[in-house]
Amino acid sequence: MQKINSTMLIEKAAQLLENGTADRVLGWKKGEFDYDITPAVFNSVDQIKKEFVFGDFCGANLSKYLVKETRKGDGKVAVFLKPCDTYSFNQLLTEKRFDREKVYAVGISCEGMADIFKVKQIAGDGIVSVSSDGENVKVETLYDGEKTIKLSDVIAERCINCKSRKCVAYDELMGEEGEIIDSDRFDMVSKIESMSEDERFGFWQNELSKCIRCNACRNVCPACTCEKCVFDNPDSCAQNKAPADSFEEKMFHIIRAFHVAGRCTDCGECSRVCPQNIPLHLLNRKFIKDIDTFYGEYQAGAQVGSRAPLVDYTEGDIEPGEAVMKGESENA
Amino acid sequence: MQINGEFKPLIVAFCCNWCSYAGADLAGNNRLAYPENVKIIKVPCSCRVNPMFILRAFQRGADGVIICGCHPGDCHYTSGNYYTRRRMSLLFSMLNFLGIEKERTRVEWVSAAEGAKFAATMNEFTEAVAALGENKRLEDLRCKR
Numbered sequence: 356m357q358k359i360n361s362t363m364l365i366e367k368a369a370q371l372l373e374n375g376t377a378d379r380v381l382g383w384k385k386g387e388f389d390y391d392i393t394p395a396v397f398n399s400v401d402q403i404k405k406e407f408v409f410g411d412f413c414g415a416n417l418s419k420y421l422v423k424e425t426r427k428g429d430g431k432v433a434v435f436l437k438p439c440d441t442y443s444f445n446q447l448l449t450e451k452r453f454d455r456e457k458v459y460a461v462g463i464s465c466e467g468m469a470d471i472f473k474v475k476q477i478a479g480d481g482i483v484s485v486s487s488d489g490e491n492v493k494v495e496t497l498y499d500g501e502k503t504i505k506l507s508d509v510i511a512e513r514c515i516n517c518k519s520r521k522c523v524a525y526d527e528l529m530g531e532e533g534e535i536i537d538s539d540r541f542d543m544v545s546k547i548e549s550m551s552e553d554e555r556f557g558f559w560q561n562e563l564s565k566c567i568r569c570n571a572c573r574n575v576c577p578a579c580t581c582e583k584c585v586f587d588n589p590d591s592c593a594q595n596k597a598p599a600d601s602f603e604e605k606m607f608h609i610i611r612a613f614h615v616a617g618r619c620t621d622c623g624e625c626s627r628v629c630p631q632n633i634p635l636h637l638l639n640r641k642f643i644k645d646i647d648t649f650y651g652e653y654q655a656g657a658q659v660g661s662r663a664p665l666v667d668y669t670e671g672d673i674e675p676g677e678a679v680m681k682g683e684s685e686n687a
Numbered sequence: 688m689q690i691n692g693e694f695k696p697l698i699v700a701f702c703c704n705w706c707s708y709a710g711a712d713l714a715g716n717n718r719l720a721y722p723e724n725v726k727i728i729k730v731p732c733s734c735r736v737n738p739m740f741i742l743r744a745f746q747r748g749a750d751g752v753i754i755c756g757c758h759p760g761d762c763h764y765t766s767g768n769y770y771t772r773r774r775m776s777l778l779f780s781m782l783n784f785l786g787i788e789k790e791r792t793r794v795e796w797v798s799a800a801e802g803a804k805f806a807a808t809m810n811e812f813t814e815a816v817a818a819l820g821e822n823k824r825l826e827d828l829r830c831k832r
């Protein structure tokens with residue numbers, strides 16, 4: 356099966372507008388640099404032909420944009436969804452965040468996206484241009500000239516530990532119907548669990564102190580779609596831009612992760628957009644792992660309408676004291 | 688909290704109106720002693736306790752936080768404490784994951800008839816927190832006097 360490429364998607368997007376299936380398309384266009392591809396709404400075939408791009412840096416999950424875009428008119432919005440994005444799509448539907456009738460979803464198969472942090476680690480800073488042919492990534496930097504890197508060396512962590520290559524929601528599928536994968540995504544969580552308390556504290560203090568409170572992780576998250584966010588409340592004691600005290604970092608991150616616990620689909624967007632490269636997904640995965648061990652396996656977004664674990668209970672649920680011990684020892 | 692140069696843990700106890708708060712009352716009526724540094728905050732139901740309340744208590748100088756509610760099955764609002772149980776299981780496990788001492792947080796079910804259990808729980812919890820010393824890992828230096 357041929358890998359999905361830009362030409363195929365441009366053709367499809369144009370076709371959907373031309374035949375009246377949708378009156379606008381959610382896709383990707385080039386940003387400031389080659390690697391910061393940005394989500395965009397396309398209203399005309401002309402615009403699609405000029406600006407639509409797709410490639411190995413199109414990690415952005417478009418599902419969240421449906422919340423606002425579907426409210427803007429009566430016509431349908433066409434959207435391209437990678438397998439992990441379809442889970443977010445389902446989760447948003449479960450929470451009734453948009454009207455399914457107003458969306459035409461095109462599922463696209465995916466073999467993993469590139470991570471610009473990994474590219475920078477190998478090629479160095481000052482990237483002027485990047486291009487990928489699906490096998491090799493050509494990078495041109497200000498200081499070191501041109502370099503060629505194997506694409507497989509710069510695949511994002513979330514894609515290496517992908518939970519599912521299967522599109523779970525679509526009106527039309529491009530490419531192969533993938534499979535749910537038994538990945539090693541909890542390995543790092545287990546590793547941290549097996550550290551000593553002091554080591555864990557040190558690990559997170561080190562990571563979280565890098566946070567500049569840009570709020571990108573919150574803004575990008577398809578599970579974070581509240582109209583009013585607790586962190587915008589001046590009384591929340593975590594509304595500051597740069598955290599003024601290490602308490603604020605912890606507060607922000609614990610609460611951010613907690614608010615999506617049970618609803619986080621593990622799409623990995625939070626870690627992707629973090630300019631400080633903080634492994635936020637590990638916090639989310641800790642919650643997912645705990646939910647799996649305490650209450651049975653649950654994948655948010657696998658089905659529309661499933662009840663999230665935190666708005667559910669059974670009479671025999673584990674007690675918090677035991678849960679903490681279990682969360683520590685499980686797989687340690 | 689330092690009192691006259693001696694460390695006394697400050698404990699914040701969230702008690703639900705219908706069982707645990709009445710349990711605390713009963714402990715008082717029966718002249719059962721528990722440490723004066725246990726500060727009780729009455730909430731309508733244990734599930735009113737938002738994770739933010741707990742973190743803010745630590746921020747403002749608490750050394751330990753305990754949530755008390757009706758026994759599972761006895762919640763005045765039928766199921767509030769079942770949600771409390773799930774939320775706190777996950778939250779406490781996360782705090783532990785971040786390296787924050789797990790002994791500083793607890794959930795205990797105390798009925799209106801269990802004055803003795805209330806006093807015993809507070810004594811025991813205060814002692815456990817005292818053994819840990821001051822809360823350093825979730826402190827906010829701006830809130831220190």
Ligand code: SF4
Nearest residue numbers: 576619622623624625
């Ligand atoms: S918390 Fe992160 S991984 Fe989870 S749904 Fe939000 S962006 Fe995706």
Ligand code: SF4
Nearest residue numbers: 566567569570572629
């Ligand atoms: S994206 Fe990164 S730096 Fe920005 S608020 Fe989130 S964790 Fe902090």
Ligand code: FES
Nearest residue numbers: 703732756757762
């Ligand atoms: S009223 Fe006591 S726990 Fe709900």
